[in-house]
Amino acid sequence: MDGFGFETGITAQRHLEIARLAAGAPRSRVADVLAEVALTADARRRVKTFSTGMTQRLGLATALIGSPRTLILDEPANGLDPDGIRWLRGFLRNFALRGGTVLIASHQLLELEQIVDEVVIIKRRALFAGPLRDLVADGADSLESRYFDLVEGADW
Numbered sequence: 001m002d003g004f005g006f007e008t009g010i011t012a013q014r015h016l017e018i019a020r021l022a023a024g025a026p027r028s029r030v031a032d033v034l035a036e037v038a039l040t041a042d043a044r045r046r047v048k049t050f051s052t053g054m055t056q057r058l059g060l061a062t063a064l065i066g067s068p069r070t071l072i073l074d075e076p077a078n079g080l081d082p083d084g085i086r087w088l089r090g091f092l093r094n095f096a097l098r099g100g101t102v103l104i105a106s107h108q109l110l111e112l113e114q115i116v117d118e119v120v121i122i123k124r125r126a127l128f129a130g131p132l133r134d135l136v137a138d139g140a141d142s143l144e145s146r147y148f149d150l151v152e153g154a155d156w
Contacts, residue, residue: 008048023066033061053084070101109144
């Protein structure tokens with residue numbers, strides 16, 4: 001969600017207006033996504049004044065502008081402070097509860113363990129795919145320890 005190539009001299013609202021036009025979304029989507037990512041109060045601020053967390057939220061708002069059913073995120077918690085991580089967890093959980101699907105690529109296994117239901121571990125091929133509870137039910141005390149068991153035991 002970071003490094004989206006924002007034009008730093010424009011406001012968050014203008015950025016989302018451009019994304020809305022590109023996506024063919026209705027005008028109301030800009031206000032909707034600003035509210036969804038808790039940036040309504042900052043809509044008229046220039047992007048260059050945003051913190052890392054605010055930039056992450058604007059990237060997420062951009063991804064949401066077309067009302068997707070699936071979000072694909074790469075290391076979404078990178079650079080976030082504890083409050084930002086807590087907010088992101090709640091947001092992603094609510095997105096999924098509303099029927100959306102979230103795919104996350106991450107090396108932050110302890111963070112993933114806080115928010116995921118299903119896990120796919122890939123190293124050149126799928127080593128595991130299924131519910132998190134099944135992965136750690138094999139006697140491992142965490143996703144992290146089970147991950148290392150799988151990866152170290154894989155035949156290459």
